[in-house]
Amino acid sequence: MFDLKLIRENPDGFDAGLARRGLGPRAAEILAFDEQARKFTHSLNELQARRNASSKEIGQAKAKGDEDRFNALRAEVETIKQEIPAEEEGRERAMSAVNDILSGVPNIPDDDVPAGEDEDANVEIRRWGEPAKLDGAKEHFDLGEALGQMDFETAVKMSGSRFVLLKGQLARLERALASFMLDLHTNEFGYTECQPPLLVKDETLYGTGQLPKFAEDQFVTTADLTLIPTAEVSLTNIVREEILSAEALPLRFTAWTPCFRSEAGSAGRDTRGMIRLHQFSKVELVSITTPDQSNAEHERMTECAEEILKRLELPYRTMVLCTGDMGFSARKTYDIEVWLPGQDRYREISSCSNCGDFQARRMNTRFRGEGEKHTSFVNTLNGSGLAVGRTLVALLENYQQPDGSIAVPAVLQPYMGGAEKIEALT
C-alpha cells in the first residue's frame, strides 16, 4: 500500500517504480479518483458542518420555546440531509476505486535492487562452503525412501499428492532441526519465540499482502478462516493496528509452524520429493523496526538465517532478487540457496525481505518517537530461518554416506538423542 501524498507529489516517481516491476503507469488513474474522493469529502464535510450547526440551534430554539424558529430550522436540516447520501456514495465509490487499484499494486523495489525479468537476473552476493561433488549422489527422496522413513505413498493415500509422511529418525530430525533453529534465534539473536494461530482472518492476510491478489494460493476453511501460508502472516500481524513506542523497537519474533500452500500454478514443478509440498514446516523470523533501522535489520536477519547453515555446515550462496523475481510486498529480498548434491544445484532455502512500510500501511501499524506528536509507519521484515523441510532435504543430500545412511552434524546430535547417524529401519 502506498502513501497517496507521495503519489500526488511525485506521480512520475511512482510510475517509474512500477515500470521497474514491469508494470504500466497507474498514477494518473489513481490521482483522478483521489481528487474525486477529496472533492466529495470536502462538500460532505461542509454539509455535515451546516447540519450540525443547525441541529444545535434547534436545541436552543426548543429550549426557548421558539416554535417558528424550531420549525424553520427543522426544514433546513431536512433539505441538507437529502443532499448528504449522494456525496457519501460518491466519496465511497471514488475511495474504493483508489483502494482497489492500490491494494493490487506491489511494493516498489529499492534503488539498489538489480533490474531483471526473472530468477536468471538475480545476483549472487556471497557464497559460503564448498559445494560437494559426490559421485553417484542420490536425491533426498531416494535416500529417505531407502531408509524407510520418508513415505510418499501413504501420504498420497490419505491426502493426495504433495504431502509426505516422515517416520522414525527422519520425523525426529524435522523436530531436531526446528529446535536447533529456534534455540539459536532466541538464545543468540534475541528473537522472541511465539506459537501463533495457524488460521487467520482475511484482514490479517490483507495486512501482509496475500490478499486480495493471491487468494488462489491459500487454503480457506469452511469457517472463512485461512490456513497460514507462512508464519510471516501471524507474526507480522501481531502489531496490526498498534501504535508502538520507538524505544520498544525493534521487535523480533520467531515461530516454528506448519505452512499451507495450494501451489496453484506450479503443477508439474518439483513433483517428486519434499521440495514443494502443500504442507511444510518453517521457522520464521519477523522484525518490526523504525524506517532508519530496517536496512541494517535486513542484513542482520539474513545473517541470522545464514548462521544456521554455517553451523550445519551446509554450503550456500546468497542472492539479491532482481525486480522481476521479488514477492508482492517486498522492497528488497535476499534468497539463501543451499547446495543440493543430489540435484547438483543450489536451491532456495530461505527468503529474507524488507517490506519497508508497505505492510505497515495495510495493517495500520505505527510508532511514535519519544516526545514526538506525530506517528509514522513502522517497517516490517520477514525471513525464513529456515524452511525446515528443505533443510532436512539438504542434510540428507549433503551428509549421505556410501552405505545409504545419513551422518548427523555435530550441532544436531544433542537434539537427536546423541545419534551420530540415521540408518534404515530394521
Next chain:
RNA sequence: GGAGACGUGGCCGAGUGGUCGAAGGCGCUCCCCUGCUAAGGGAGUAUACCCCAAAAGGGUAUCGAGGGUUCGAAUCCCUUCGUCUCCGCCA
C-alpha cells in the same frame, strides 16, 4: 452449545437523546512553589482526514465494528465481533 452481563481516551471510570471528543481520578509532560524528601498550585496530554504558505485557528469523522431511528445518538433499535460469569461439553 444454553442463560446472563458488559465493551467509553495510555489506564481506571462517569455519562440513558441536545450545550459530550466526552466529568472525575490515575499516569505522563511542562511551569510555579517548597532549603533534601514528602506534599502543594497551574497548564497541557486521542487518532485520521480536510481548509490555511506556515503557525495560530477552524471543520469533519471516530465512545468495539457495521447498519437503522431522529432535526440531533456514547446514550434508543438491529446485526456482528470480542470480553466476563454460570451451566453443558471437551484436548
